[in-house]
Amino acid sequence: MHYVKKYFTEGLIQFAILLSLVGVRVDVDSYLNSYFSPLLETSLGPASVYIQTQFHSLRYNLDDYSLQHKCPDLDYYFTSRRLLNEVKSLGTPRFPITEVNAWLVHTVARESDTDSSVNGAQNTNDNENNSEGAHNHPRQGSSQHDHQQSDQHHHTGALVNPSGSELTKEDIELIDILWREDVALGVGREGFESCCLQRGDDHTAEDREEKETHNQDSETSLQPSDEEERERPASDNGDLPGGSPSLSLLQGASLEPQSVLGVDVEQRWQDFLSLSELQGIETENVQPIPNPTISEIGMDISEAISQNVSLHDATQAFRTRSGVTRSEGSQNLLRLESTNSTHVDLLLSVTNLTSELFPLVDNCTRNATNQNPLSGFLDEAVFDQINLMGLGIEGMDNMDTQILEEPDSDSGLSLNCSSRSLGSPSSSEVSSSSSSCDDEGAVGYSSDAESDSWDAVGGAEGSSTFCHSQNSKWSTMQTSDHIYHNHTYNQPPNQNVLTSPLQHSGCGKLKSVKRNTSEDLDLSRDERRARALRIPFSVQEIVNMPVDEFLELLSKYDLTEAQVTLIRDIRRRGKNKVAAQNCRKRKLDVISNLGNDVDELQMQKEKLLKERTQQNKSIGTMKQKLNELYRDVFSRLRDEQGRPVNPSQYSLQCNNDGSVLVVPRRLMTLQQKPDKKTKDKKH
DNA sequence: AAATGATGTCATATC
DNA sequence: GCGATATGACATCAT
Numbered sequence: 001m002h003y004v005k006k007y008f009t010e011g012l013i014q015f016a017i018l019l020s021l022v023g024v025r026v027d028v029d030s031y032l033n034s035y036f037s038p039l040l041e042t043s044l045g046p047a048s049v050y051i052q053t054q055f056h057s058l059r060y061n062l063d064d065y066s067l068q069h070k071c072p073d074l075d076y077y078f079t080s081r082r083l084l085n086e087v088k089s090l091g092t093p094r095f096p097i098t099e100v101n102a103w104l105v106h107t108v109a110r111e112s113d114t115d116s117s118v119n120g121a122q123n124t125n126d127n128e129n130n131s132e133g134a135h136n137h138p139r140q141g142s143s144q145h146d147h148q149q150s151d152q153h154h155h156t157g158a159l160v161n162p163s164g165s166e167l168t169k170e171d172i173e174l175i176d177i178l179w180r181e182d183v184a185l186g187v188g189r190e191g192f193e194s195c196c197l198q199r200g201d202d203h204t205a206e207d208r209e210e211k212e213t214h215n216q217d218s219e220t221s222l223q224p225s226d227e228e229e230r231e232r233p234a235s236d237n238g239d240l241p242g243g244s245p246s247l248s249l250l251q252g253a254s255l256e257p258q259s260v261l262g263v264d265v266e267q268r269w270q271d272f273l274s275l276s277e278l279q280g281i282e283t284e285n286v287q288p289i290p291n292p293t294i295s296e297i298g299m300d301i302s303e304a305i306s307q308n309v310s311l312h313d314a315t316q317a318f319r320t321r322s323g324v325t326r327s328e329g330s331q332n333l334l335r336l337e338s339t340n341s342t343h344v345d346l347l348l349s350v351t352n353l354t355s356e357l358f359p360l361v362d363n364c365t366r367n368a369t370n371q372n373p374l375s376g377f378l379d380e381a382v383f384d385q386i387n388l389m390g391l392g393i394e395g396m397d398n399m400d401t402q403i404l405e406e407p408d409s410d411s412g413l414s415l416n417c418s419s420r421s422l423g424s425p426s427s428s429e430v431s432s433s434s435s436s437c438d439d440e441g442a443v444g445y446s447s448d449a450e451s452d453s454w455d456a457v458g459g460a461e462g463s464s465t466f467c468h469s470q471n472s473k474w475s476t477m478q479t480s481d482h483i484y485h486n487h488t489y490n491q492p493p494n495q496n497v498l499t500s501p502l503q504h505s506g507c508g509k510l511k512s513v514k515r516n517t518s519e520d521l522d523l524s525r526d527e528r529r530a531r532a533l534r535i536p537f538s539v540q541e542i543v544n545m546p547v548d549e550f551l552e553l554l555s556k557y558d559l560t561e562a563q564v565t566l567i568r569d570i571r572r573r574g575k576n577k578v579a580a581q582n583c584r585k586r587k588l589d590v591i592s593n594l595g596n597d598v599d600e601l602q603m604q605k606e607k608l609l610k611e612r613t614q615q616n617k618s619i620g621t622m623k624q625k626l627n628e629l630y631r632d633v634f635s636r637l638r639d640e641q642g643r644p645v646n647p648s649q650y651s652l653q654c655n656n657d658g659s660v661l662v663v664p665r666r667l668m669t670l671q672q673k674p675d676k677k678t679k680d681k682k683h
Numbered sequence: 684a685a686a687t688g689a690t691g692t693c694a695t696a697t698c
Numbered sequence: 699g700c701g702a703t704a705t706g707a708c709a710t711c712a713t
Contacts, residue, residue: 524691525691547702572702573691573693575703576692576693576703576704577691577692578703579703579704579705580690580692580704580705582704583704583705583706584689584690584705
C-alpha cells in the first residue's frame with residue numbers, strides 16, 4: 001500500500017510537474033487533498049512550484065535574459081502565475097500538453113522493454129492507448145508493437161525510438177546523466193526517470209548517490225526551501241534523504257517493483273486522463289508560454305553543460321551509436337576535444353541527444369494530441385529549435401573547420417611559395433638559366449608572373465612568348481598570393497638584383513604600371529621586362545658593368561635576340577636615365593651658378609654705382625674749390641693800369657713747368673683751333 | 684582644373 | 699663606326 005500511495009503521489013506530482021513545465025499550475029491540490037492528503041504533505045506543492053519556476057528561469061536563460069536565480073521563491077512563482085493568468089485572459093492560444101504526453105510515451109516505451117511478462121500488459125495498454133488516440137503515434141505504436149512481438153529479446157533493455165533506432169543502455173545512461181544534472185532544474189526528471197527504471201536497482205542506487213552529490217554540489221540555489229526542509233522527513237520514510245522533492249519522488253519510484261510499476265504507470269496514466277477529463281477546465285486552461293518548452297529544454301541541457309558537468313564519456317558513447325547526427329557529433333568532438341572540452345562538445349552531444357529524444361516526443365505528442373488543434377505547435381517549435389541548435393552547431397562546425405583549415409591552407413600556400421622559392425635559386429645560377437625557359441632560376445628572378453602583367457601593360461619588347469606557358473601558370477598563382485612575398489630568395493634584401501636605387505626615386509610610367517598589379521610596387525618597367533624574358537642579369541648589373549665586360553657578357557651567354565635587344569635597351573635606358581639625371585643636375589647647377597653670377601654682378605654694379613656717386617661728389621667738390629680759387633686769384637690780379645682783371649675776359653693757363661699765365665680768352669680760343677686742326681690732320 | 688615640378692624616355696648631337 | 703655621354707623635347711604623375 002505504501003508503494004501504491006507513493007506511485008499515486010508520484011504520478012500526480014509528475015503530472016503537476018509536467019504541467020508546470022509548460023507553465024501551468026494545475027490545481028490538483030484539491031484533488032490530491034481530497035484523496036491523498038497525507039502524501040501531498042510530502043512534496044507536491046513545493047515540487048510543482050519549484051519545478052515550474054525553475055523551468056521558467058531556464059527559459060529566461062535561453063532567451064539570453066539576465067540569469068535568474070535557480071531557486072526562485074514562491075513570490076516568483078506567484079508572479080509567474082499572475083502574469084500567465086494575465087496572458088491567458090488575453091485569449092492567447094492554449095498551450096498543448098504535448099510535454100506530458102511525451103514523457104508518458106517514454107514511460108510506455110520503457111515499460112514495454114522491461115520484461116516479457118510486463119510486455120503483455122504493456123502491449124495491451126499500448127493498444128488501448130492507441131485506440132484512444134491520445135498516447136502513441138500509430139506508426140510508433142505499431143512499430144513498437146511489432147518489434148516487441150517479433151524481437152523482444154533484441155529490444156530488451158532498450159528504448160525504441162520512432163525512427164526505429166534504439167536507445168540502448170548507454171544512451172539511457174547518458175540521458176540519465178544529463179537529466180541528473182538537470183534534476184535541479186526540474187525538467188521532467190521523474191518522467192524520464194520512469195522510463196529508465198528498467199536499468200535495475202543497482203544502477204538506481206548509484207544514481208541515487210550521484211543525484212545527491214550533484215544536487216548538493218552543483219546547484220546551491222536549488223537547495224530546498226525551508227518548507228521543503230520541513231517536509232523532507234516525511235519523504236524519508238520511503239525515499240532517500242536529500243535533494244529536492246522531485247528527486248525524492250524519483251528515488252521512491254525507482255525503488256518500486258517493476259511489475260507493480262508497469263501497472264501503476266498505466267494506472268497513473270489513466271488517472272491522469274481521468275483527471276484531465278474531470279478537470280477539463282484546468283487542462284484546457286493550460287497556459288501558453290511564448291516559445292516555451294523546447295528552447296527551455298534545450299537550454300536546460302545546455303545549462304547542465306555550462307555547469308561543468310563532465311559528460312564527455314557519456315556523450316561520446318552516445319554519439320558512437322547515433323546516425324548522421326552522431327557522426328557529426330563525432331566530428332565535432334574530434335575538432336573540439338583538443339581545446340576546452342566540455343562546453344561546446346557537450347553542447348553538441350546534447351544537441352544530438354535532443355535530436356534523438358525529441359523525435360520520441362514528436363511522434364508521441366503527435367499521437368497524443370491528435371485532437372488538439374495546436375498539437376503541431378510544440379512539434380514545430382521543438383524541431384525548429386533543434387534545427388536552430390543544429391544550424392548553430394553546424395555554423396560553429398564550419399567556423400571551426402575554417403579556423404582549423406585556414407592555417408593549413410595558408411601554410412600550404414606558404415609552402416608552395418617557399419618550395420618554389422627554394423627551388424628556383426638552386427638553379428638560379430646564370431650559367432644554367434640563361435638559355436632555357438625550363439629553367440626558372442634566374443638569379444633574383446623568382447617569378448615569371450610579370451610577363452603577363454607586363455604584356456598586358458604593353459611593354460613587351462621583342463618576343464615575349466618566351467616561356468609563356470610556364471608564365472601563365474605562374475601568373476595565375478602569383479597575382480594574388482605571391483605578391484607580397486620576398487622574391488630575393490637567397491640573396492640578402494639589400495642585394496635585390498632588380499632593385500635599382502635610382503629607380504626607386506620615382507618613375508612616372510612606372511607608377512602607372514604599378515597600379516596595375518600590386519607586385520609592381522617594387523619593380524621598374526625594365527625589371528619586369530627582364531624578368532619576363534628571364535634575363536639572367538640584374539638591371540643594375542646590365543647598366544653599371546663596364547663596356548668590355550658587358551660585350552663579353554653578351555657574347556658569352558647564349559642569349560636570344562630579344563634578350564640581347566632588351567639588355568641593350570636596358571643598358572641604354574639605364575645609362576640615359578642616369579645621364580638625364582646628371583644632365584638635369586648639371587643644368588640645375590648651371591642655373592644655380594648663373595644665378596650666383598647674377599647676384600655677384602648685381603652686387604658689383606651696386607658697388608660701382610656707389611663709387612661713382614662718391615667720385616662725382618668729389619668732382620663736384622673740386623670744381624667748387626677750383627672756382628673759388630679762380631675767383632680768389634682774379635680778385636687779386638691787376639692789370640698794368642692797376643685795374644681788376646675781368647675773369648670773363650681772361651683765364652688762367654697752367655704750363656707744364658708749373659708757371660701760371662693769365663691769358664686773354666680770345667687768344668686761348670685762337671690757340672685751341674690750330675691745335676684741333678693739327679690733331680684732326682694727325683688722325 | 685590648371686600650373687608646376689620631378690622623372691623617365693626618346694631622339695639627337697657631341698665626344 | 700661604335701659606344702658613351704649630353705641634352706632638348708615629350709609624356710606621365712604627383713603636388
